Amino acid sequence: MTASQTPTTAEELRGAGLRVTAARVALLETVRDGDHLGVEAIASGVRDRVGHISLQAVYEALHAMTAAGLVRRIEPAGNPVRFEGRVGDNHHHVVCRSCGAVADVDCAAGEAPCLTASDDHGFSIDEAEVIYWGLCSECSTATSS
Numbered sequence: 001m002t003a004s005q006t007p008t009t010a011e012e013l014r015g016a017g018l019r020v021t022a023a024r025v026a027l028l029e030t031v032r033d034g035d036h037l038g039v040e041a042i043a044s045g046v047r048d049r050v051g052h053i054s055l056q057a058v059y060e061a062l063h064a065m066t067a068a069g070l071v072r073r074i075e076p077a078g079n080p081v082r083f084e085g086r087v088g089d090n091h092h093h094v095v096c097r098s099c100g101a102v103a104d105v106d107c108a109a110g111e112a113p114c115l116t117a118s119d120d121h122g123f124s125i126d127e128a129e130v131i132y133w134g135l136c137s138e139c140s141t142a143t144s145s
Helices: 009-015 022-033 039-050 055-067 137-144
Strands: 072-074 082-084 091-096 102-106 131-134
Touching: 009 022, 022 039, 022 055, 039 055, 055 072
Parallel strands: 091 131
Antiparallel strands: 072 082, 091 102
16 A cells, blocks of 8 residues: 555554454444444444444444544433544534534634643643534524424
8 A cells, every 4th residue: 555545444444453344344434424323323324234233243343443543432411422433633513402413513722622621630631522502503493483
């Protein structure tokens, strides 16, 4: 592979120290093709690509890929856990209070952690996770109708 080529999904898994299987390739591609997907939607996407996969296998693969930094887990309060393929940058999320839609929001302040805590309690802070809450355009329109 030359420096100008994008690594394949299998090469990325291998490079992260993970075993390469058809299900893991399908899972990573499903997360990256999706938009803040929940576990059930990811499992369905993997099944569409490779056939049967258990929910337990999906959870285990997501855990391994999150730990390896290939996917990001987000947990908006009161909403199901979601996963996304956008990693390695400093971005936040906006969540609709009504329908639960999630969208990326680029950080306006810059590099991580992008916010300074008023008291760090001796921690070496390397990340700030911001979730904006409101109504998406569809729910906002429905509410005003």
